[in-house]
């Protein structure tokens with residue numbers, strides 16, 4: 066049997082992989098003490114974690130839980146930027162690299178903690194100079210440049226609430242996110258490259274800015290590394306980052322924030338057409354971000370941490386902008402992609418900087434598998450000591466491949482389950498404590514009350530069910546920006562108001578290990594990115610030729626899920642050409658962003674509906690996956706299915 070065939074046979078993998086004695090001996094935690102402490106005193110456990118940070122003033126109350134609203138560490142005052150930067154400046158970390166930035170085209174930039182602190186203070190003063198005050202919103206639309214982290218930390222420093230919008234989003238998505246939170250200032254960039262192609266963010270932003278009356282000023286980062294490209298600057302509104310910074314004072318004290326003051330808003334897809342502005346607050350989020358870095362990623366002063374996520378997603382917030390810096394490690398911030406200019410780009414970065422902890426997504430791992438293990442084998446990956454996975458279920462084959470070829474069988478893997486709403490990792494093995502099972506995220510972290518329940522919310526000791534969280538945790542979302550009711554409707558209404566429903570299905574085995582199976586709602590997970598089917602549907606129906614649309618997911622070898630859209634057409638279906646289909650795909654990409662571009666679109670005169678007019682999504686999923694369809698005679702118009710099937714052939 067070839068090695069590849071052996072991997073394919075590992076779908077039923079059930080081995081337990083124990084961390085090595087050497088790893089255990091050096092781990093920040095290597096016994097059950099954290100679990101025991103959390104079991105015996107839930108609030109006390111979280112107080113211990115909070116004490117690992119610096120507070121200007123201690124809290125009076127650990128937790129107030131008036132479901133679905135929680136408050137953590139009330140009365141406490143802190144600043145997350147102080148914890149990420151200032152507190153390191155009095156000791157040996159002062160001149161240590163905080164961020165080593167590697168550009169797509171091999172430019173590099175290193176900022177020590179002292180230098181990053183100075184740049185953040187200056188930018189905080191720039192924001193103040195533009196009239197930004199505590200509680201105001203600042204939108205950040207930047208690619209993976211150091212200035213993205215600087216802008217986020219600067220907002221935190223002065224108590225402004227940042228809303229980072231992923232650089233891949235289209236003008237309308239940016240516009241809606243800016244308007245929903247009424248941001249005053251937008252921070253963006255003139256232009257750079259992605260996979261060698263021009264990425265002109267300011268041009269995209271300009272289109273959004275035509276309909277964002279709340280934005281008073283736009284700060285534009287000029288890329289000294291990119292092409293000598295010059296974007297359009299609007300007189301009186303648009304200002305260059307470097308001009309403002311040259312004049313900015315380097316002294317900017319941290320605002321003393323209440324633990325429950327909002328820190329940021331991050332929009333994420335849900336089951337309606339409108340993205341939700343997930344709100345995180347300061348104290349609890351800081352505790353979650355800091356403690357998971359310390360205990361799940363086992364961060365130490367000697368580590369070089371690299372999280373490959375984009376700052377536009379929650380992973381880039383918690384495990385780039387905040388968590389690693391709060392732990393005083395050196396981290397890599399990488400602007401590029403895994404396969405440009407060659408398929409070994411990631412391994413080259415690991416070799417170059419001697420990365421010790423590497424955190425990436427299963428979709429990337431599956432792509433690496435396809436490209437072949439010969440590629441990583443050309444690089445020296447011996448510096449790695451711990452690997453992480455996030456964003457979607459990791460299939461056992463990919464886990465074993467990651468373990469074998471990247472971890473060289475010596476690195477524990479943390480399969481970390483969490484969500485934009487949870488703020489930080491809630492489920493993972495602790496790498497120095499528990500064994501690992503390929504494909505299983507494992508156990509809830511200490512102080513986190515995850516259960517797998519049946520449809521009636523009865524807890525299941527083993528078997529398949531729905532993933533719920535029965536007690537609040539510090540980095541829990543506090544609300545949906547401007548829409549408290551949506552917090553209840555989305556997460557706390559399936560059973561009772563105390564039970565958070567995550568939207569995921571999961572199974573638990575006899576050892577209590579949990580395998581997260583994926584979303585059970587109308588949210589797709591495409592290459593680790595959440596996309597609501599309703600969002601795509603509502604864009605498709607805006608197209609003049611589309612009457613109705615239904616979007617479903619289909620299993621995809623690399624992306625996890627692919628997007629399949631079914632549309633009913635106004636006009637003669639028999640004349641729909643490939644160009645028409647391509648136009649529809651482009652229409653979606655232009656309106657939402659390339660990540661939402663459907664992989665397949667099928668056109669028919671109507672959608673398959675029941676006689677009462679309900680679109681039969683399950684049937685559409687079966688068609689997409691090529692499954693047996695069973696009885697379709699209950700459909701209002703069975704001929705529709707044939708019409709679609711003809712296009713599949």
Ligand code: WTA
Nearest residue numbers: 455456457458480481482483484485581584
């Ligand atoms: C999925 C990303 C299985 C899950 C941090 C969740 C996972 C959604 C894992 C959140 C994992 C994330 N195993 N599934 N380790 N991590 N997911 O908000 O469906 O972009 O609900 O946060 O990703 O996606 P989000």
